[in-house]
Amino acid sequence: MFSSVAVVVAAFVALGCAQSNSSYPSPPTVLGPEDVTGGSIEGFQQPHLFQDNGTYGPQVEIMHYYYDQWPIGLAAFPTGDSKALYACYTRGPYKYTLGKITNLTAEEPWPNQEINTPPGGLLDENLSSLTGYSMATNSTDHFISVQALYTDPNGRLWVLDTGRPTVTSDNGASTMAYAVVGGPKLVLMNRENGTIERTYTFPGDVHFPDSSINDVRFDLRHNITASGQGVAYIVDSSNEGRNAFIVLDLGTGKSWRRLDQHPSMLHTYNNRASYAGIPTYITIKGQSEYSNKEGFDGLALSPDGEYAYYSPLVSQYLYRVPTSVLLADNGPNGTDGHDAELKASFAVQNLGQKGSQTNGFDSSSDGRIYLLAPEQNAIFAFNPNTSKIEPFVRDPRLYWIDSVVVADDGYLYGNCNQLPRQMQWNNGTEKRVKPGIMFRVKLPEGASRITTGLGGA
Ligand SMILES: *[C@@H]1O[C@H](CO)[C@@H](O)[C@H](O)[C@H]1NC(C)=O
Ligand SMILES: *[C@@H]1O[C@H](CO)[C@@H](O)[C@H](O)[C@H]1NC(C)=O
Ligand SMILES: *[C@@H]1O[C@H](CO)[C@@H](O)[C@H](O)[C@H]1NC(C)=O
Ligand SMILES: *[C@@H]1O[C@H](CO)[C@@H](O)[C@H](O)[C@H]1NC(C)=O
Ligand SMILES: *[C@@H]1O[C@H](CO)[C@@H](O)[C@H](O)[C@H]1NC(C)=O
Ligand SMILES: *[C@@H]1O[C@H](CO)[C@@H](O)[C@H](O)[C@H]1NC(C)=O
Ligand SMILES: *[C@@H]1O[C@H](CO)[C@@H](O)[C@H](O)[C@H]1NC(C)=O
Ligand SMILES: *[C@@H]1O[C@H](CO)[C@@H](O)[C@H](O)[C@H]1NC(C)=O
Ligand SMILES: *[C@@H]1O[C@H](CO)[C@@H](O)[C@H](O)[C@H]1NC(C)=O
Ligand SMILES: *[C@@H]1O[C@H](CO)[C@@H](O)[C@H](O)[C@H]1NC(C)=O
Numbered sequence: 001m002f003s004s005v006a007v008v009v010a011a012f013v014a015l016g017c018a019q020s021n022s023s024y025p026s027p028p029t030v031l032g033p034e035d036v037t038g039g040s041i042e043g044f045q046q047p048h049l050f051q052d053n054g055t056y057g058p059q060v061e062i063m064h065y066y067y068d069q070w071p072i073g074l075a076a077f078p079t080g081d082s083k084a085l086y087a088c089y090t091r092g093p094y095k096y097t098l099g100k101i102t103n104l105t106a107e108e109p110w111p112n113q114e115i116n117t118p119p120g121g122l123l124d125e126n127l128s129s130l131t132g133y134s135m136a137t138n139s140t141d142h143f144i145s146v147q148a149l150y151t152d153p154n155g156r157l158w159v160l161d162t163g164r165p166t167v168t169s170d171n172g173a174s175t176m177a178y179a180v181v182g183g184p185k186l187v188l189m190n191r192e193n194g195t196i197e198r199t200y201t202f203p204g205d206v207h208f209p210d211s212s213i214n215d216v217r218f219d220l221r222h223n224i225t226a227s228g229q230g231v232a233y234i235v236d237s238s239n240e241g242r243n244a245f246i247v248l249d250l251g252t253g254k255s256w257r258r259l260d261q262h263p264s265m266l267h268t269y270n271n272r273a274s275y276a277g278i279p280t281y282i283t284i285k286g287q288s289e290y291s292n293k294e295g296f297d298g299l300a301l302s303p304d305g306e307y308a309y310y311s312p313l314v315s316q317y318l319y320r321v322p323t324s325v326l327l328a329d330n331g332p333n334g335t336d337g338h339d340a341e342l343k344a345s346f347a348v349q350n351l352g353q354k355g356s357q358t359n360g361f362d363s364s365s366d367g368r369i370y371l372l373a374p375e376q377n378a379i380f381a382f383n384p385n386t387s388k389i390e391p392f393v394r395d396p397r398l399y400w401i402d403s404v405v406v407a408d409d410g411y412l413y414g415n416c417n418q419l420p421r422q423m424q425w426n427n428g429t430e431k432r433v434k435p436g437i438m439f440r441v442k443l444p445e446g447a448s449r450i451t452t453g454l455g456g457a
Helices: 002-017 033-037 125-131 323-327 340-347
Strands: 061-066 074-077 084-088 098-103 106-109 146-151 157-161 166-168 174-176 185-189 196-201 213-219 231-236 244-249 255-258 273-275 278-280 296-301 307-312 317-322 349-353 361-363 369-373 378-383 388-394 401-406 411-416 436-442
Touching: 061 084, 074 146, 074 401, 074 411, 084 146, 146 213, 146 401, 157 213, 213 296, 231 296, 231 323, 244 323, 255 340, 296 369, 307 323, 307 361, 317 323, 317 340, 323 340, 361 401, 369 401
Parallel strands: 296 361
Antiparallel strands: 061 436, 074 084, 084 098, 098 106, 146 157, 157 185, 166 174, 185 196, 213 231, 231 244, 244 255, 273 278, 296 307, 307 317, 317 349, 361 369, 369 378, 378 388, 401 411, 411 436
């Protein structure tokens, strides 16, 4: 144990010396009183100085260490007979994209490797050579690149597959392959036997080739759709195309876009983030540096299902919209006339600035909306009763929390994956340090996962 401490100290000293090529500036030398006065003040005691220790809120408990693949989404079933933690990983070269935690340090493909292996590969080589673009496989019954997992109000596990694997060329430059209808999908899994219970895909005028489905929330109230089986609200967060809600009727399988390209969906031009105090540009190898352009990202529902709270990732603003205007369908056979998009646009409310860019939301039974604040290694909470954003938890280990879910045990679970330090954003140099983590923190005042309010049985 002692020797490993010595190694850490040595590495720290070495870092301090190599300031010309470190991305962290070295701290200034602290001047003692003798430096100012030209002589030492006899008996002067250095006062204790206030400092930001980077920490507040409930204790952070580490639930899992990721040594193999960097995670993105997670699902937590901490109670009952079938307790389990699941993780997903976007691809890339990874062997599997949906996994289950097996112990503190290991995961395995779930439900098996076969469903994580699209026959013919992640790309459709024929379509790619025909079009000149990297085109993804259209495999509907295999997982391609799973971005998010979520537990619906009835406790069922859902899997959101972007259908868009990342392609890295020989020189280290990376892009996402374009989606082909059938590949992007929302899948309901049976957790007991690992079978697929239902799969929803999207037509090409709802999910575009450069769409990027990022997250999903469920409202299962029977009276919100004619089919009576509730809806899924899906985030199209594309950083290259169009941002919108994709609303999916779980009864009919019909889907439509809402608030397409609305200003509240879009990234703010030249909005700059800083992570761990470092102003950050994205430098993809072989390309010019730029500011992150990701739009609509965080989404959470109020416990009564009446409001959707949301924000683009690259934006300072928090928005909400009544879900009634998202549910209105003016598609080809829509029942709500042709002004649904106009009404939705006019109903958006700007709730002011968040104090950070945010890269994901979840909500709890007391109505708090948790906002992931990667610039502060923190989670903030919007309290609808006071209309204020409150501090919730902050910890230097929470570097880029990529996803959180509120679970049945009254804890919020999250994954940290150090994304801004990934090779793809750092001119081809991998700066992340394994392991990634899954953590949990206790919610205040006995709050828990939203169940009955959103139509759960
Ligand atoms: C960093 O800079 C120092 C001093 O300029 C040099 O000795 C060292 O080799 C450099 N390290 C790397 C990894 O480039
Ligand atoms: C960090 O500072 C806060 C505010 O002063 C304090 O409440 C907290 O206990 C400190 N935490 C640690 C780990 O020192
Ligand atoms: C976790 O499981 C892996 C693979 O089965 C095994 O190699 C490892 O020793 C286990 N770790 C712990 C902490 O039990
Ligand atoms: C690609 O084309 C070849 C030759 O026509 C065919 O055998 C193969 O099945 C095609 N692959 C896919 C994924 O369609
Ligand atoms: C998927 O693509 C293959 C090859 O292009 C094609 O033969 C097949 O019909 C497609 N499947 C669906 C469901 O569109
Ligand atoms: C999995 O379980 C569900 C419900 O418990 C059942 O309907 C289905 O037939 C099972 N599938 C398999 C392959 O065992
Ligand atoms: C659905 O039912 C709930 C509870 O009865 C009610 O509060 C809500 O207004 C209804 N929603 C719609 C869209 O009718
Ligand atoms: C719309 O209705 C027409 C005629 O009733 C039908 O042929 C068509 O399939 C429907 N389209 C959709 C998207 O439901
Ligand atoms: C807001 O007020 C409602 C009604 O009094 C209460 O049930 C809920 O717990 C409160 N939520 C917060 C975050 O204070
Ligand atoms: C990226 O690395 C290349 C060399 O591989 C270098 O020429 C270029 O200046 C670097 N870009 C930035 C923004 O540091």
